[in-house]
Amino acid sequence: MLNKAFSDLEEDLAYGLDVIVKAKWALVVAVLVLMLWAPGPIGQLRVQILAWLLVAVQTFYLHAQLLKRRRVPEALVYAASAVDLIVVTALIMFQGGFDSNLYIFYFPAIVAYSVAFRPETTLVFTGATLLTYATVCLGDFGSEGVTDADLQSLLTRLIALAAVSFCGAFYWHLEQERRVASGELAGPTAVQDNEPVMPHGEGM
Amino acid sequence: MNVSPRFRNQTREDAEDIYYGQVVTSWARWFNAAAAVILVLWSATTSNELARNILPVIGLVAINFFMHGRTLMERPANQALVLAASLIDVIVITAVVAFWHDDGLVSPFYVLYYPAVFAFALVMAPRLTAIYAGLAMVAYVAACAVADVRFLDSTADAKLLVMRLITLAATATLGAYYYRVQRQRRRSGPAFGPREETRVAPRPIPLDDARLA
Secondary structure: OOEEEEOHHHHHHHHHHHHHHHHHHHHHHHHHHHHHOOOOOHHHHHHHHHHHHHHHHHHHHHHHHHHOOOOOOHHHHHHHHHHHHHHHHHHHHHOOHHHOOHHHHHHHHHHHHHHHOOHHHHHHHHHHHHHHHHHHHHHHHHHHOOOHHHHHHHHHHHHHHHHHHHHHHHHHHHHHHHHHHOOOOOOOEEEEOOOOOOOOOOOO | OOOOHHHHHHHHHHHHHHHHHHHHHHHHHHHHHHHHHHHHHHHOOOHHHHHHHHHHHHHHHHHHHHHHHHHHOOOOOOHHHHHHHHHHHHHHHHHHHHHOOOOHHHOHHHHHHHHHHHHHHHHOOHHHHHHHHHHHHHHHHHHHHHHOOOOOOOHHHHHHHHHHHHHHHHHHHHHHHHHHHHHHHHHHOOOOOOOOOOOOOOOOOOOOHHHHO
């Protein structure tokens, strides 16, 4: 028996975790294609295989929790998204920094957490991601020299990543407003004798 | 013609989602317009080039003033208008990828598809998102082909293209999935709320059909 007040934040995270898991599977598939199709040098491939294993095992664990309808600790949900971002950044660093095309893997990861987390948390995650990516690229420029076209390209990437994050966070906010308008959200409510199940489990 | 209540409800839900959500597509367009303005101002070397290149950007900004302005006046556009504006987004991005400086597969501007497709997926029904994302992907491949017909000769280029298409499809799918999750959430009420008998039933959103049309 649980005497616990489930907050809206927990409910949002529970729904959002489902999206995050889907995004992680997309990352797993994409990295698999990257590894197996015209593989790069052995050093890069080693890093890619390790990254793939890390993300795949973590995704399997989270998906298993969802299927078993178990509550996943809040911190673990945040960590799951952070791992995606760290893995993508590591892959980019090992594949040439700015010249690497793997920054596109940020998009599914950002899409997932931007609709799952509160906008303030999304802002922190996206800010850290953009800052890290920009630092990696600028460090790369420092060693190789930079052209206007490179800077324009970097700026376009950063704006597109920020745009996706903003759209997700804004939609999260709109959905909150809609639920408040419909009377569904009237503040945190106490729950008694409820099993801590994940919502619905549709589409799993 | 008899229309089933289920179909009528779903149509109304679609219209409500567009009514409330379309501002997200406007914001995605603002980001893309901001990127375009910066790049046009930065990359132009002559007045003529600047004047020529800024024209489509001004067009995009004008469309967005209209769309966003309607939302602010609480008279959002209907589905047809949102679809038309979204199609224009894809056309403009494709034109930039196909013809602007480093064109085709080497163009860095393909990333602008991502916000446009994601915002669309959050607002429109998944079936429309599938069509729109498919269209954007076909348009991107076509833009690469227009810039260089032999762009798929190299395995590395083909791999690059496939990776981009996979991530674009994933972005659209995740947006559509979240859209579906939110709709089911609205239908079923709070997941962790009080027990059924004490739960406050969600009220229908007070919108008349005329505003949604």
